[in-house]
Amino acid sequence: MDSLTGLRVFVKVVETGSFTAAAEALELSRAMVSKHVQTLEARLGVRLLQRSTRRVALTEAGSRYHARASAWLEDMDTTEAELGQLTTEPRGTLRISAPMSFGRVYVAPLLGEFLNRHPGLRIDLALADRAVDLIEDGYDLAVRIGELADSSLVCRRLAATRLLLCASPGYLARYGTPDHPAELSGHECLSYRLSDTPSDWHFSDADGHTATVRIDGRVRADNGEALCEAAANGLGIVLQPDFIAGPFLQAGRLLALLPDWNTREIGIHAVYPERRYLPARARRFIDFLAERYALAPWRMES
Template structure:
């Protein structure tokens, strides 16, 4: 790799992560023209166009996306090598970019963060709360919490805890209505629908013997936010299907009541995942170890 190509890598990666030349320039304490010149030199050196530029939007070309994936790994390896050579690998430090679902972040990670920060004061956390599927490599994240089945086999995953989703409703909703006794009874009730779930209106339930049932449900409220589903259930708007880590306290306090207590959605798990590599940075390792310590069963 030519030295001028290597010189342009950090600027290229920062432009992708910041989303614009001007934002990258501010982050790097450079002028926008200097950033633009470096990107131009890099494109000349590679003989490809890395960005599609318009007056309103900056996006990667297909070649740019492929180059970004490799460039991110190269910079991460260089940083790890520098830490190793300088005997700093044992001390977590630097910026750690983490993405995870909104509800888990607010309910569980946020209360735990003071302990992590107290232990590792040289780590700066950038937390992205997002319920959509995030491409970690393309968007430059070091670590993600994934709830459900792991579909991306290219990532390394470490299991943190079980994820059990159950049916529940408020006593106010059940008053004057027949409580469902079989999965098929749900079809006659107002069900609160989570729109990020594939086949959102088809609920799959399993009983204690492992027997599966499938029921089509409907209701008057659909949303992509599980915390709104919880609030809707507490307000008596219908039956909800949510993880115990969201509604467990409500069940214990009697604010919600289990529906079909012998049935639940097939169990999955909560994982911490990160891109594979020869070296796992100290800050990523420290955060994964902390998550296991805090949330493992």
């Protein structure tokens, strides 16, 4: 029989003073209450209760066991209640991983508002353009941008960002402005380093034509802001998300290229290990990000 149930039955018998009262309180038959206590005594090898037709009394061993059992059950009930609160009200430390540039501009500034909403919460934010191992590194969630590899992680799309093709005025004055994606192969293109293989840039136009260009330039980096800075200094053409390239375009340091060709729109996602037991702190923060990103504040006006 279930030893935990037997423990609860024994404590209830002592509290109520009889097998009958304990049976009524626990919605069990009197025979089942008696069987639980007998099983517990047999497992422990001692008699816990002295039975008579009128009352139930604790033996010396039963008295000692009852004191420990009552305290243990109370502590366990308190722990279960606290764990239940974790699924409703955010508490503890929320550990978040986010890309460097996006996290610095569109995650970090939101933390104050979120913490004001949930005063029982702490936040540990790690910014890096590499994909961390959420489970091994102990993160509650990660914000990730782009295509996601198949995994056991749960994914929720929060928003989208569009890739923008750009170059500096100085570069274009020196090397010319491409009119078609195919011309990019004759230009110095700066690539985002995701692996040791060259990058492919994809384009489409209003008539349904598509073009794919293989990029393998002299400059590669694992941070989009660094690539845009390099492009602004005349080192080549860059393809970066609007939340990174936008400020460079607005400042006139970069100019948008190939206006008749569309580049890909890529997703901004929240990923996390489990859906069933997702802590309230992670669930609330994901909902909060979705709310804040609904209007894509990084999107440039057409």
